[in-house]
Amino acid sequence: VQWSSCNIFSTQDHAAAAIAAAGVPVYAWKGETDEEYEWCIEQTLVFKDGKPLNMILDDGGDLTNLVHQKYPQYLEGIRGLSEETTTGVHNLAKMLEKGELKVCFSFN
Numbered sequence: 001v002q003w004s005s006c007n008i009f010s011t012q013d014h015a016a017a018a019i020a021a022a023g024v025p026v027y028a029w030k031g032e033t034d035e036e037y038e039w040c041i042e043q044t045l046v047f048k049d050g051k052p053l054n055m056i057l058d059d060g061g062d063l064t065n066l067v068h069q070k071y072p073q074y075l076e077g078i079r080g081l082s083e084e085t086t087t088g089v090h091n092l093a094k095m096l097e098k099g100e101l102k103v104c105f106s107f108n
Contacts, residue, residue, distance in 0.1 A: 001025075002044040006059035008032045038066070045071055056081035056103070061088035068095070068102065075102045083107045 003019055005011040005028035013030050020026040025048070027040035041063050046052050052074045058064050064081055067074055081103050083089050088107070095101035 002027070002047065002053075004028050004040040004044050004063075005032065005037070006062065008034065008037045010059075041066060042071075045074060052077050054079050058082065058088055059084045061085070061091040064088070064092070068100065072102070078103045081105045 002025045003016075004026075005016075008031065011028040011030045011032070016026045016028050025043075027043040032040060044053065044063065045067070053067075054077050056063055056067065056078060058081060061083060064083070067078070083092055083105060084107070092101060092105050092107070
């Protein structure tokens with residue numbers, strides 16, 4: 001497991017510190033710039049041992065979009081994705097309708 005924020009405003013630094021203290025790699029802090037935010041989510045694509053991600057647990061769709069648009073080489077190894085937000089689900093539905101969604105998904 002690796003963790004990043006879902007947008008530049010969402011991280012609670014004390015929560016991120018607690019997750020990191022438990023041994024989970026955290027790439028997030030409150031007040032990230034847009035460039036820092038993209039860097040943070042890019043860090044979750046590959047684990048320290050060099051293995052790529054195999055599941056996406058998304059909140060808003062940015063990681064899903066990033067993988068599809070900029071890092072499609074990782075799509076084959078992704079077993080599925082989960083999306084939390086209505087906005088993200090709408091994005092997935094549009095991608096599915098256009099034939100652009102390359103992994104199965106669930107949402108709540």
